[in-house]
Amino acid sequence: MAIQSADSETSIALVWFRRDLRLFDHTALYHALKEYDQVIPVFVFDTTILAPLPCADRRVEFIHASLRALKDELQQAKSDLVIRHANPVTAIPELVAEFRASAVYTNRDYEPDAIKRDTEVAAALREQGIALRTFKDQVIFEQDEIVTQTNSMYSVFTPYKRAWLTKLNDFYLRSYPVARYLHHLAQLAAQPFPSLQELNFVPAGLADLPIQAGTIGGEALFENFKERVDRYHLNRDFPAVKGPSYLSVHLRFGTLSIRELAAYAWREGSQGAQTWLSELIWREFYQQILWHRPYVVHHAFKRDYDALAFSNDEILFTAWCQGQTGYPIVDAAMRQLNQTGYMHNRLRMITASFLVKDLLVDWRWGERYFAKQLIDFDLASNNGGWQWAASTGCDAQPYFRIFNPVTQSTKFDSDGKFIRRYCPELSALQGKAIHAPWLANQATLAAADVTLGVDYPWPIVDHACQRDKALALFKHRGRTPIKSNDDSATT
Numbered sequence: 227m228a229i230q231s232a233d234s235e236t237s238i239a240l241v242w243f244r245r246d247l248r249l250f251d252h253t254a255l256y257h258a259l260k261e262y263d264q265v266i267p268v269f270v271f272d273t274t275i276l277a278p279l280p281c282a283d284r285r286v287e288f289i290h291a292s293l294r295a296l297k298d299e300l301q302q303a304k305s306d307l308v309i310r311h312a313n314p315v316t317a318i319p320e321l322v323a324e325f326r327a328s329a330v331y332t333n334r335d336y337e338p339d340a341i342k343r344d345t346e347v348a349a350a351l352r353e354q355g356i357a358l359r360t361f362k363d364q365v366i367f368e369q370d371e372i373v374t375q376t377n378s379m380y381s382v383f384t385p386y387k388r389a390w391l392t393k394l395n396d397f398y399l400r401s402y403p404v405a406r407y408l409h410h411l412a413q414l415a416a417q418p419f420p421s422l423q424e425l426n427f428v429p430a431g432l433a434d435l436p437i438q439a440g441t442i443g444g445e446a447l448f449e450n451f452k453e454r455v456d457r458y459h460l461n462r463d464f465p466a467v468k469g470p471s472y473l474s475v476h477l478r479f480g481t482l483s484i485r486e487l488a489a490y491a492w493r494e495g496s497q498g499a500q501t502w503l504s505e506l507i508w509r510e511f512y513q514q515i516l517w518h519r520p521y522v523v524h525h526a527f528k529r530d531y532d533a534l535a536f537s538n539d540e541i542l543f544t545a546w547c548q549g550q551t552g553y554p555i556v557d558a559a560m561r562q563l564n565q566t567g568y569m570h571n572r573l574r575m576i577t578a579s580f581l582v583k584d585l586l587v588d589w590r591w592g593e594r595y596f597a598k599q600l601i602d603f604d605l606a607s608n609n610g611g612w613q614w615a616a617s618t619g620c621d622a623q624p625y626f627r628i629f630n631p632v633t634q635s636t637k638f639d640s641d642g643k644f645i646r647r648y649c650p651e652l653s654a655l656q657g658k659a660i661h662a663p664w665l666a667n668q669a670t671l672a673a674a675d676v677t678l679g680v681d682y683p684w685p686i687v688d689h690a691c692q693r694d695k696a697l698a699l700f701k702h703r704g705r706t707p708i709k710s711n712d713d714s715a716t717t
Contacts, residue, residue, distance in 0.1 A: 237263045238325055238412070242270070242318060242332040243307075244340075246363055246480035247292040248441045249299050249408075251401040253361040258331040259407035266325050266412045267300055269293060270318065271311040271425055274343075282430040284567040284601045288439050290422055291432065292481050295440025297419060305411035309418070311425055315346045322356050325412075329356060333363035333480075336513055337605050338520040364480060365510050366390075366398050366488055369517050372510075379518040380511070382621045387507050399489040435566055437475065437601070444476035448487070455491075458498035465559075465570040466643035471502065472568075474602035477509070512610030515620050522609055524590075526618035530703055534618075537586040545686050546581050547595055549648070552678075552685035554661060555635035556580050558648035565648070567601035572638055578615035579629040583696040584687055589616035617700065625700035628693050635661040651681045 239262040241255045247269075249255065258265045279286065297307040308325075310317045318330060330351060335344065348358040362368045372389050373379060380386035422428060432439070438446060451471040454461070461469030476482040484506070491503035516522060526532040545551050549560035559573035569577070574596075581592045593612040597603050613619025617627075639645055642660030646653040652660060654674035659666035664678060664685055671678065678684050 237261075238266065238327045239264075239329045239331055240266050240268050240318070240321055240325065240327045242268055242314075242330055243296070244269075244332060244480075245335060245478070246333050247289070247296050248444075248481050248483065249296070249303075249404055250441060251483035251485055252333075252404055253363040253402055254331040254333045254359070256402035256404050256407065257359070257361060258329075259404065259410040262329070263410060264412040265331075265410050266308060266321075266327065266414065267296075267305065268308045268310070268318075268321055270314045271309065271420070272343075273311065273313055276425065276427075279427075280598075281426065282428050284430045284432050284435075285603065286425070286427050287422065287430045287432040288437070288475060288601060289479060290425070290427075291439035292441075292479060294419065295442060297417075299441075300411065301416075303408045303411050304413050306414040306417040307419075308414070309420060311420060314343060315350055318347050319350045319354060319356075322351065322354060327356070329359060331359050331361070334360045334368065335364070336368065336517045338516075338523060364477075364484060365513055366484060367393065367510060367514075369514070372514065379514060381515075383508065383511050386511050386514075387504060390507050390510065394488075394492065399485050399492065401483070401485060401489075432601075439481070441481050444473065444482040447472055447476065448482060448490075452490070454498075455494065455502060456496040456498040459501035460498070462501070463572045463638050465562075465573055466639055466641070466647075470571065474604075475568075478602045478604050508610075509604075509607055511620075512606040515610060516606040519620075522613065522619070523605065526616075527613055527620045528618050528622075531616075531618040531700070534588070534699055534703065536582075536588040536699070538588055538591070539585065542585045542686055543581070543587050543591055545683070546577070546585060546587070546592075550683050550686075551580070551585075552664065552683040553580065553631045553635075553689075554642075554645045554649050554652060554663065555639060556631055558639075558645045561648040563596070563599050567599060569596075569600070572634075574611055575615050576629055576631060576634050578612055579623075580631055582616045583628045584631070584689055584692045586692065586695060586699065589613065589618060626697060628696060630689060630693075632662045632689070649682070652676060 239258045241258045246252055255265070276286065293307065293309070300307050308321065310321065322330060335341070344358065344360070351358050367390060372386060372393065380389065437443065451473065454468065458469060461467045473482060473487065477484060488503065488506055491499045491506060515527070519527060546560060549557035549564065551557055556577055559569055559577045562573070563569040578589070578592055581587050582589050589612045593608060596608055600608065610619060614622045617623050617625035635645070636658070642655070645660055652663060655663060655666070655676065659670050663671065663676060663682060676682055
């Protein structure tokens with residue numbers, strides 16, 4: 227028997243962990259522990275998700291390491307984590323039968339594929355006479371909790387944020403006190419823990435990055451961020467400065483509680499904390515868009531931009547992916563992504579704008595590439611961010627606001643410190659040359675031992691020319707482009 231000392235009078239529930247890999251402040255776990263005699267924690271490595279992934283994937287490695295930490299916590303509580311490598315639609319009902327459970331508790335996931343999966347799991351459980359009970363956990367406000375006075379979704383961020391903050395109070399930020407009920411965890415015999423190799427994966431280099439998985443890793447980062455949160459509004463846009471929280475991957479996989487983070491930001495009160503809280507609200511803004519308008523996964527939110535006649539030059543796209551565009555800030559950002567699985571938020575905007583409005587490549591190509599590379603990949607935020615940059619989304623950047631990569635570089639990496647880290651072939655360039663080496667004279671390039679076209683590429687496009695093409699493309703919604711005389715300022 228997997229459960230020790232269970233009898234016919236013992237009520238048993240499963241708690242299905244997904245995007246919530248922690249014991250602290252866990253909604254579904256809290257309710258299950260309160261309502262059942264014995265609670266069995268389970269996790270399913272979903273083969274329908276994992277099968278298409280490359281054998282080396284940082285996200286899988288992060289999940290695996292976080293589950294190891296969760297398992298250790300559960301073992302300290304004289305329980306364990308039951309893990310399966312299967313399709314949850316069959317695995318969850320099988321676990322119910324194996325452990326004679328009478329309910330399954332889990333926290334809600336709002337992505338279209340996740341909703342479909344949970345609908346199928348719920349249907350399979352109903353055939354066994356078992357309920358799938360779901361709870362809000364990964365956001366403060368979900369689905370249609372924040373709507374307009376006409377009960378419709380918000381399509382502009384500022385009024386959404388205002389309504390979000392107006393509704394916010396201690397009730398929505400309260401922590402679920404799981405610890406006091408942990409004695410209801412089932413005392414399980416030791417459960418096997420699959421290796422990455424048994425899951426058909428190999429290490430992806432997570433150990434070489436400054437990322438510690440699990441709640442311990444998340445809390446350590448959070449404590450570090452608290453020391454500098456009051457300067458967040460000043461430092462967050464500069465990739466060479468330790469400005470961001472770096473908590474996105476922990477929010478993505480729920481190794482930290484959103485309630486804990488939002489409560490701190492709300493109560494801390496500094497300008498930096500309030501700016502950070504706005505970023506957390508942006509995350510929920512994109513979540514509610516995805517829930518209300520799931521078509522955005524494959525289509526532009528603004529449907530009249532859905533069929534823009536992008537050039538989609540595969541050679542240009544490959545150069546962008548590889549960080550070989552000839553624009554140092556773009557290349558450094560893409561190399562950071564490829565090497566670490568992380569990209570600074572300002573750089574996400576710069577690289578996305580460059581792909582769409584300089585290279586004239588469909589935003590969906592870039593979105594898919596980020597989805598493969600980002601360790602903190604979140605469908606709602608990734609989609610929302612790309613559609614913002616591409617001017618196709620909800621409350622997006624206007625199409626005529628086109629980032630000039632050189633201007634962005636000089637403004638946000640003025641000394642070139644970030645560029646030098648990821649484009650070391652340019653490290654000896656000084657001043658303006660680090661931002662636009664093609665404008666430097668031959669003596670400057672020779673002194674830095676840089677030969678364009680050999681050590682570093684010439685720019686693959688001319689920004690001014692491409693800007694005109696982008697403006698024409700958006701103005702005419704995919705009809706035959708004409709040369710634009712638009713004189714809007716380039717940011």
